[in-house]
Amino acid sequence: MLFNSYAFLIFFIITFTLYYLPLIIVKKNQLVILLLASFFFYSFEKPVLLLLLLFSVIINTLCSYSIYRVNQKKAKIILTLGVIFNLVILAFFKYSPLISTTLSKELNISNDFLNFLITVPLPVGISFYTFEGISLLVDLQKGKAVLHSKTNSFYEHLTKTAFFISFFPHLIAGPILKAKEFYPQMGIKLFKDIAWEDALKKIILGFFLKMVVADNLKDMTAHLVFPYFQGLSTGNLLLLLLGYSMQIFADFAGYSLIAIGLGGLFGYKLPKNFNFPYIASSFSEFWRRWHISLSTWLRNYLYIPLGGNKKGEVRTYLNLFIVMLLGGFWHGAAWSYGIWGAMHGFFLMMERWIFKDKLKEEKRSYAGMIFVFVVVSFLWLLFKLPEFSHVMAFFVSIFKNTGITFKFGIHELALLCYCSFVALYHLSYLVSHSFTSNRKFIKLEPAIYGFLLFLIFTNSGSQGAFIYFQF
């Protein structure tokens, strides 16, 4: 179910009303209501996918419950088994089509099993909920206080774990939750405690970024398709690339903001996922600002266990590269995603090698900002164009098509206009951090958000799925 659909609006109103009914609160059934709503939300398009989610929930509940109850040595074994289970599920559903296609294409191996693997469907949100399962098991093994309560029955633990994994705002495209931050929040929530202003502002901004900016840009960047883009001028190609870069930000940051806002309406604080990433003046800063819940997950559960920066310079570079490479493959089962991750890993390594401790300084470099933005935007091509040869054709066209006249028509003007919203959004951050007083801005907030809401009604693009749903 898409957040930007009428079906979701009806679903949300019903869930919200039931959730805050006094009878439900008194009987302590709020979690159950949200849980059932989340299962309905997930199974709305393809009910069969719910089976896999339930399977994942049950295994993670059993493993985490056992880790909680047994001694340290046994807990480690259960943790290993649980992590392997999550990774196997992810690998089977996400990567078996890639591996089998590669084997049959490159090595000419073909049999019924490989043909079957090619047809394995990708369950939506699987990358997110398997990572959350791993987070639960690891956090629990590290410190049992995660569960928050000493008197957990199995049923209570099952309900809480199912809720942690499947709470609908974050279920399909994050933010990726950490068990130690989410479990302690579970409890009775009252209507009077809702932080309305904060939640509504996030929801409005999220819908604006998604429906007004990303969905309109989506129709324009649809021209970024091989072989058609080869006939465009260098300027038009760069403009389309800028459009896609802004679109992917608006799409994903928009989704995250809506998710966080919805979480807030149910009394849950979901972690921040974006922090104005396009003002980053280094790649390490970019990854502290872009998809924060994934980068912290990768840091906590992959980079640090690999040794982080504690095992010498060469090993640090290697760890960075491995983490980004795997992060690339997390996004999608295609070699282009691997290359995307490897390129980010390469730039992280290079900047660490060149700048060393200077990276920790808070100083903002505008040259760095432009460089990072340009590189990041070019690397998004690997998301947009499914084949590496198409990406290369794009680069060739950029150099070859300098002779073609730059066309600046209505579509190009519209593209720049929608991009300017994202630029303005980032500028607002820079401005508000440059001046000590932003009282005027706060006074204007109702009018500004009112105008954004007006634009959502009057200027939304055609409805489209969120880009990150495919991951």
Added chain:
Amino acid sequence: MKKIGFLLLFTCFFLASYNLFLYAYPLKKTVFYTNVERVEEYVYSNKKYTSVIVGSSLSGAFEGKEVFGKNHFNFYLHFTGAGTGIDAIRRSEKIPEKLFIEINYIKRPVNKVLLNYVFDEPIYNLRHYLPFLQTKNKLLPNLMDRVKAPANNTVNKKRPPEKLYNELIEIAKSEWSSIDDTILLKKHLDSIKQGIVELAARGVTIYFYEIPMDSSLNNSALIVFQRAYFTKLASDMGYKFIENDNSRDYNTGDGLHLLKEDADIYAEYFKSKLQEKPF
């Protein structure tokens, strides 16, 4: 809560003002950027059209041409075929006197997502009273139309570089050279036929036509099959089939879409055919 109240107040104020503006000065668009805008223009405008074209973006070649008289609507839709336009006309209940049906991309399935978006209740009726909800009244594109002249993007002035053109021709050839499933295609054409027969029964005069494509595609398997199907339908049911202009080869930008100059020539040819008897 006070802030939220102000926020909602501002939103209502902006929406009400824009709605009033749209009532007072309905926007007159000459170029529609999306299929939704085009369908909405047909459905919600107060005009009653006497002749309508339904087809794919290939029929964008007729955009702005005076071929069909003044009270005409070009209902071509991107990435779909005439079937979508026919269904939209049926659901809108705005029945024209003459219906021109492009058969090139009639093989494409009806775009149900598009039609449901426009016609599904209760928003369908609400859009009559709240025109700001109509996509064609989107604020920013309309403002931009006033800054920069809108342009018909389906017609190019010149061919792309030779290498790209050849690649595009190859793509087009692979699309048209064979029929994946003849039974399925026939079933699809039969369902479109039902819609046509229904409109004809309501007094609509039906015309079929083909937009010229690259000469290498003119006799490909798929187009020959469709041509035969609709020629037979026309002769069986007494509809009209405007014969192709075989006197010359037409130039296209990608094997499919006519270049501007050739679109002008074809429009003139079409006009002359309409003036001939028995049309």
